[in-house]
Amino acid sequence: MREYLRFLSRCFRLSFHGNWQYYAWMLALTIVALVGLNAYAKQIVAGLATTGMTDQVSWGLYIANFTYLVGVAAAAVMLVIPVYIYKNRDLSNLVILGELLAVAAIIMSLLFVMVDLGRPDRFHHLLLRFNFPQSILTWDVIVLNVYLLLNLHICGYLIYCKYCKREPSRKFYIPFVFIAIVWAISIHTVTAFLYSGLGGRPFWNSAVIAPRFIASAFAAGPAIIILTLQVIQRATRHPVRPAALQLLRRIVTVALSINMFLLGSELFTAFYTGGTHAVSAKYLFFGLHGYHALVPWIWTAVALNMLALIVLYTPLALKMRYLNLACVAMVIGIWIEKGMGLVVPAFVPSPIGEIVEYFPTLNEILVCLGIWAFGLLLYTIFVRITIPVLQGRLLIDVVFHTVQHQVAAESPAAQPVVEVAS
């Protein structure tokens, strides 16, 4: 126990050490996070009127980001499955970085739910009167928190064992790994059911929403991981094998193809049938009665996703530069598709036919940026601690200040992604 506390305190101290790039990166993130906190404080005082949401469009950017990040968290299994089920060796030294990403993403998504609440001061009511199993939102609370705990346990246990130079005992983590695999699917399925279970919103009330969520998550999530791994590799000299990135590339290609197929099926059903069920889709893609705030967004998303798909299917994707381009395109494309393209249009027109458009306010955007910055801050710290442990430089019997010296040059920092030498 004392040893464990010492480990935590070392981790804490380590997160304050690095080279100047590390400091600059962390300082920038801290500033953005504090600006977001400031915006949230204003929201607390003035109410959700500080956002662009209305009685007509009662969910906006917050819930959009929440949905997207649940997908990112679920996508960590795309590293876990190859390693633990197919015994892939290229990814084995990276899987923990994916699980830590899941931890950071879940924390961010929970924060997005918190800032969306009108009465966060009554959060404890969830514990006192939990409408389970009727409310899908309570299901979501359970699956997200359990997924967070599972990943914290797996990562924490493996890192601490490594730190103590112990061989991790399989029975303490392998069962959890397999539970987490199933659980990852469940978090995104339940999140999709949140929407698809509402009969009063025809745009959401579709069986294809859950599969679409999973497919888009398994495209956007691994794309983020591809980009992140390269940044980590540049900043810490942690080895990332090209084969690992190429495996992720293949996963992303398949997932994005399925996602586009499902989107196409959805659109065919909506537009060919027409009628009331298509009005939200019509608003989204073409505008309705002179209102078309979302039209540029969704066509940007479609263009970015198509671009990514085309690049992924040509040999260009074998060059890191183009693979990265495709990843960036689809990370943004899917963010729009699931945020502005899925959450918002279901509210337009309202269930009784009124058209009120949604425009996020600056304050709302700042809160979102703040949460993203905070999440990145957390993830940077996780990586900052994990890499020296994995590389055997932060161990139980290594004197602390030596570690600080050694890793100083190799700490994570904001770095442009460069092409992998091949």
Next chain:
Amino acid sequence: MKLPVIDQQPTSTCHSSSGGRNPYGGLSRPGMTRRSFLRRGAATTGGLAALAASLSPLRDLDSDDAPSVQKFLQKHYKEMDGADMEAALERIRNEVEHRYEVRPNIRDIKPMDGVEFVYALNLSRCIGCRRCVHACVEENNQSRDPEIQYIRVLEMPRGSMDIEDGNHHYDHETVPDESHFYMPIQCHQCANPPCVKVCPVEATWQEPDGITVVDYDWCIGCRYCEAACPYWARRFNFSKPTLPKADLNPDMSYLSNRPRQKGVMEKCHFCLHRTREGRMPACLEVCPTGARKFGNVLDPQSEVSQILRTKRVFVLKAEVGTLPRFFYYFDERDPFAQLTIESVDAKTVSAGSAP
């Protein structure tokens, strides 16, 4: 399709980027020198100051929104016993008196046995004057700025029953407009209410007399119910409700028209502080045409029971399966051939309405 894979040497690290970087760049020396101590102190102070600065808007937090022990410990409506409820009511009385300088007559009115309320609305008679909309606001202590309205009246072109064709913001000098009919929509008090099902904290539920209510002290403001309602019947307090002192209706009950707080959901409750004591809803009383009928459907003699038996009634969006207790019907013959209703001046009431 099998794609070629580049560079598969299992051990090659892809790229090394640290060449030429000073391994000690920017690092403070180990050990607690005076300088590093001062620097650390300054960094900590700076960090805390920045944190405090970013939280500074909280200084303007309304005292009503500040957490209090009593509010924190207040139980869910269904878990309160008589004493708990009395304590809660006393707190509300004091708060209302403090803010509005009127001691309200607030009580917790229970549903009556053998009663299930339904509403029936005669579309042949409704002339779209929006008097119900405003009577409701006045009766139920809704926020005036921004104004929260529970009832929305749609102006429908003759020849269509599709609410997509309805005009929410019609603004004629007089109503009715001969080429339209009017369809008021408010909470339908569904027998199978999706809003209740989705609430994560049971802050909203259906009472035995069929009225779906909200415990404003329990709602966490997630707005899931608002997304779930197919009739757009729920309203959220995006900002602090404003109600001039002179406009307060002091006749109130816990589950209906007591003043609401910022960040909670509210909706039509069939004026339960009136109807559970044998009176009619405010919207019905004000209606100049008698288009609105309300009563106990379990009583076969009631007017609503007779309407359900004898008129051709329908419910809105029957396909979503929420089983509304709000019915629409038409008179058998063309109303405008029959009725001689004076055109009502609508400009005064409809101006600025329907935000």
